[in-house]
Amino acid sequence: xxxxxxxxxxxxxxxxxxxxxxxxxxxxxxxxxxxxxxxxxxxxxxxxxxxxxxxxxxxxxxxxxxxxxxxxxxxxxxxxxxxxxxxxxxxxxxxxxxxxxxxxxxxxxxxxxxxxxxxxxxxxxxxxxxxxxxxxxxxxxxxxxxxxxxxxxxxxxxxxxxxxxxxxxxxxxxxxxxxxxxxxxxxxxxxxxxxxxxxxxxxxxxxxxxxxxxxxxxxxxxxxxxxxxxxxxxxxxxxxxxxxxxxxxxxxxxxxxx
Amino acid sequence: xxxxxxxxxxxxxxxxxxxxxxxxxxxxxxxxxxxxxxxxxxxxxxxxxxxxxxxxxxxxxxxxxxxxxxxxxxxxxxxxxxxxxxxxxxxxxxxxxxxxxxxxxxxxxxxxxxxxxxxxxxxxxxxxxxxxxxxxxxxxxxxxxxxxxxxxxxxxxxxxxxxxxxxxxxxxxxxxxxxxxxxxxxxxxxxxxxxxxxxxxxxxxxxxxxxxxxxxxxxxxxxxxxxxxxxxxxxxxxxxxxxxxxxxxxxxxxxxxxxxxxxxxxxxxxxxxxxxxxxxxxxxxxxxxxxxxxxxxxxxxxxxxxxxxxxxxxxxxxxxxxxxxxxx
Numbered sequence: 001x002x003x004x005x006x007x008x009x010x011x012x013x014x015x016x017x018x019x020x021x022x023x024x025x026x027x028x029x030x031x032x033x034x035x036x037x038x039x040x041x042x043x044x045x046x047x048x049x050x051x052x053x054x055x056x057x058x059x060x061x062x063x064x065x066x067x068x069x070x071x072x073x074x075x076x077x078x079x080x081x082x083x084x085x086x087x088x089x090x091x092x093x094x095x096x097x098x099x100x101x102x103x104x105x106x107x108x109x110x111x112x113x114x115x116x117x118x119x120x121x122x123x124x125x126x127x128x129x130x131x132x133x134x135x136x137x138x139x140x141x142x143x144x145x146x147x148x149x150x151x152x153x154x155x156x157x158x159x160x161x162x163x164x165x166x167x168x169x170x171x172x173x174x175x176x177x178x179x180x181x182x183x184x185x186x187x188x189x190x191x192x193x194x195x196x197x198x199x200x201x202x203x204x205x206x207x208x209x210x211x212x213x214x215x216x217x218x219x220x221x222x223x224x225x226x227x228x229x230x231x232x233x234x235x236x237x238x239x240x241x242x243x244x245x246x247x248x249x250x251x252x253x254x255x256x257x258x
Numbered sequence: 259x260x261x262x263x264x265x266x267x268x269x270x271x272x273x274x275x276x277x278x279x280x281x282x283x284x285x286x287x288x289x290x291x292x293x294x295x296x297x298x299x300x301x302x303x304x305x306x307x308x309x310x311x312x313x314x315x316x317x318x319x320x321x322x323x324x325x326x327x328x329x330x331x332x333x334x335x336x337x338x339x340x341x342x343x344x345x346x347x348x349x350x351x352x353x354x355x356x357x358x359x360x361x362x363x364x365x366x367x368x369x370x371x372x373x374x375x376x377x378x379x380x381x382x383x384x385x386x387x388x389x390x391x392x393x394x395x396x397x398x399x400x401x402x403x404x405x406x407x408x409x410x411x412x413x414x415x416x417x418x419x420x421x422x423x424x425x426x427x428x429x430x431x432x433x434x435x436x437x438x439x440x441x442x443x444x445x446x447x448x449x450x451x452x453x454x455x456x457x458x459x460x461x462x463x464x465x466x467x468x469x470x471x472x473x474x475x476x477x478x479x480x481x482x483x484x485x486x487x488x489x490x491x492x493x494x495x496x497x498x499x500x501x502x503x504x505x506x507x508x509x510x511x512x513x514x515x516x517x518x519x520x521x522x523x524x525x526x527x528x529x530x531x532x533x534x535x536x537x538x539x540x541x542x543x544x545x546x547x548x549x550x551x552x553x554x555x556x557x558x559x560x561x562x563x564x565x566x567x568x569x570x571x572x573x574x575x576x577x578x579x580x581x582x583x584x585x586x
Contacts, residue, residue, distance in 0.1 A: 226405075
């Protein structure tokens with residue numbers, strides 16, 4: 001079984017995240033960057049399966065700037081067998097359509113029985129890439145899974161749907177995405193960190209994948225304007241001296257909120 | 259053969275597991291009416307199309323295309339994408355609007371990838387300029403406003419649930435059945451569906467006008483009932499911080515924030531929530547924010563319109579009593 005896990009470097013949500021108002025791009029220097037937690041959980045699903053099933057190969061795949069290599073390596077330290085990073089200047093500001101084309105092309109090159117992604121990243125929070133990739137690869141998407149059961153032939157689990165939960169199943173090869181209901185990821189240990197240095201780490205360009213970022217065959221979504229909202233400011237702050245509940249009730253009634 | 263207006267906006271109207279129009283339908287059709295002529299497409303189980311079509315017309319669809327599909331309930335995502343593709347071929351719309359629900363955005367994703375259309379996700383509004391339909395987004399937890407457009411062609415736009423207040427005028431029912439040729443794309447199989455149980459008469463968290471949320475400061479699952487009590491007095495939905503969810507006070511579906519539900523209510527009351535940046539990202543677009551916390555340095559006070567430094571177990575019961583007294 002070959003499992004490819006999609007991972008992403010994102011700005012740490014523990015700090016303020018910035019967009020560059022000139023370029024519209026994420027300002028990577030403005031905040032700490034981390035491996036997106038939902039991607040770590042996706043990797044945990046793959047590694048847990050690999051722990052129990054000898055002969056499982058786990059590959060982490062990321063499309064990201066070169067500077068994200070260290071973050072992608074964390075996947076190797078956690079236990080993935082190899083890593084593939086797609087790096088290309090032409091991908092700066094790529095929309096979901098181009099990203100899906102690139103990842104689908106990389107998956108075809110790597111080969112896979114199962115692709116595991118997080119349901120949505122903490123930065124773009126689009127939640128569309130797994131289904132887009134499944135469409136391009138012509139495989140089922142069993143997405144938004146709260147639980148995952150993998151066998152040699154299929155993957156199944158509980159899907160967190162709208163106003164419902166469903167039991168879904170898909171024949172392999174397939175693309176799945178998982179939710180936060182799946183367990184936390186393991187921490188890389190010292191042995192894993194040392195072993196990661198010797199694991200294969202492949203860097204691919206668009207030319208390697210045969211993808212043309214500037215093709216006019218596909219329409220792209222582009223940012224046409226960007227503005228920062230003024231930050232919220234604090235209003236009235238009182239210390240309870242026995243009548244705070246009364247004062248708050250007055251505030252709500254005066255503002256027609258109660 | 260129906261002629262479709264040049265400014266047609268194709269709207270995918272979703273049905274609930276029970277077969278009714280999803281709540282997102284009114285906002286989607288309202289948004290579409292603001293930028294063109296709304297044409298709805300509905301994928302319905304056999305026999306359910308007529309009623310759903312009439313309901314969509316009542317919400318503003320000038321014309322409804324109904325694809326009754328036997329596999330709708332057994333195949334995931336692909337039947338919806340096939341129907342949307344068939345409808346788009348017919349209507350040649352200026353834009354395609356889909357709810358940013360789990361099913362909706364994945365149907366939009368497959369459709370956009372298949373037709374190589376520009377996809378704009380999680381819009382909070384749409385407008386039109388000289389070039390075409392523009393999507394407006396609120397990103398990084400509401401810290402930035404971003405507008406996006408397609409380089410060419412009709413953009414596929416998923417619209418955040420509850421974000422659009424505009425409503426379209428009711429239209430006479432004009433329902434047409436369309437035949438959708440299956441694409442044959444491989445899909446996952448749906449083996450069973452369990453509709454979510456509505457636990458109470460409280461409004462749903464997503465899209466609620468008022469939200470009362472509790473954090474770790476509630477101390478236990480039993481004491482979290484205080485949040486419910488205040489919510490009921492205000493007619494508000496109940497939310498929670500991640501800390502309260504992780505502590506097991508309430509299920510994950512209550513979680514407001516970066517990795518939970520994003521809300522923009524008229525009133526947001528945070529009880530015993532310190533206001534970690536991930537939580538703020540999910541609620542700071544609320545019109546009015548009220549916070550009660552015993553730690554006067556809690557970051558939630560930096561964004562609160564009315565902050566109370568105090569013990570929520572004395573302040574909240576007093577607030578409830580005061581509100582009830584004013585109602586009486």
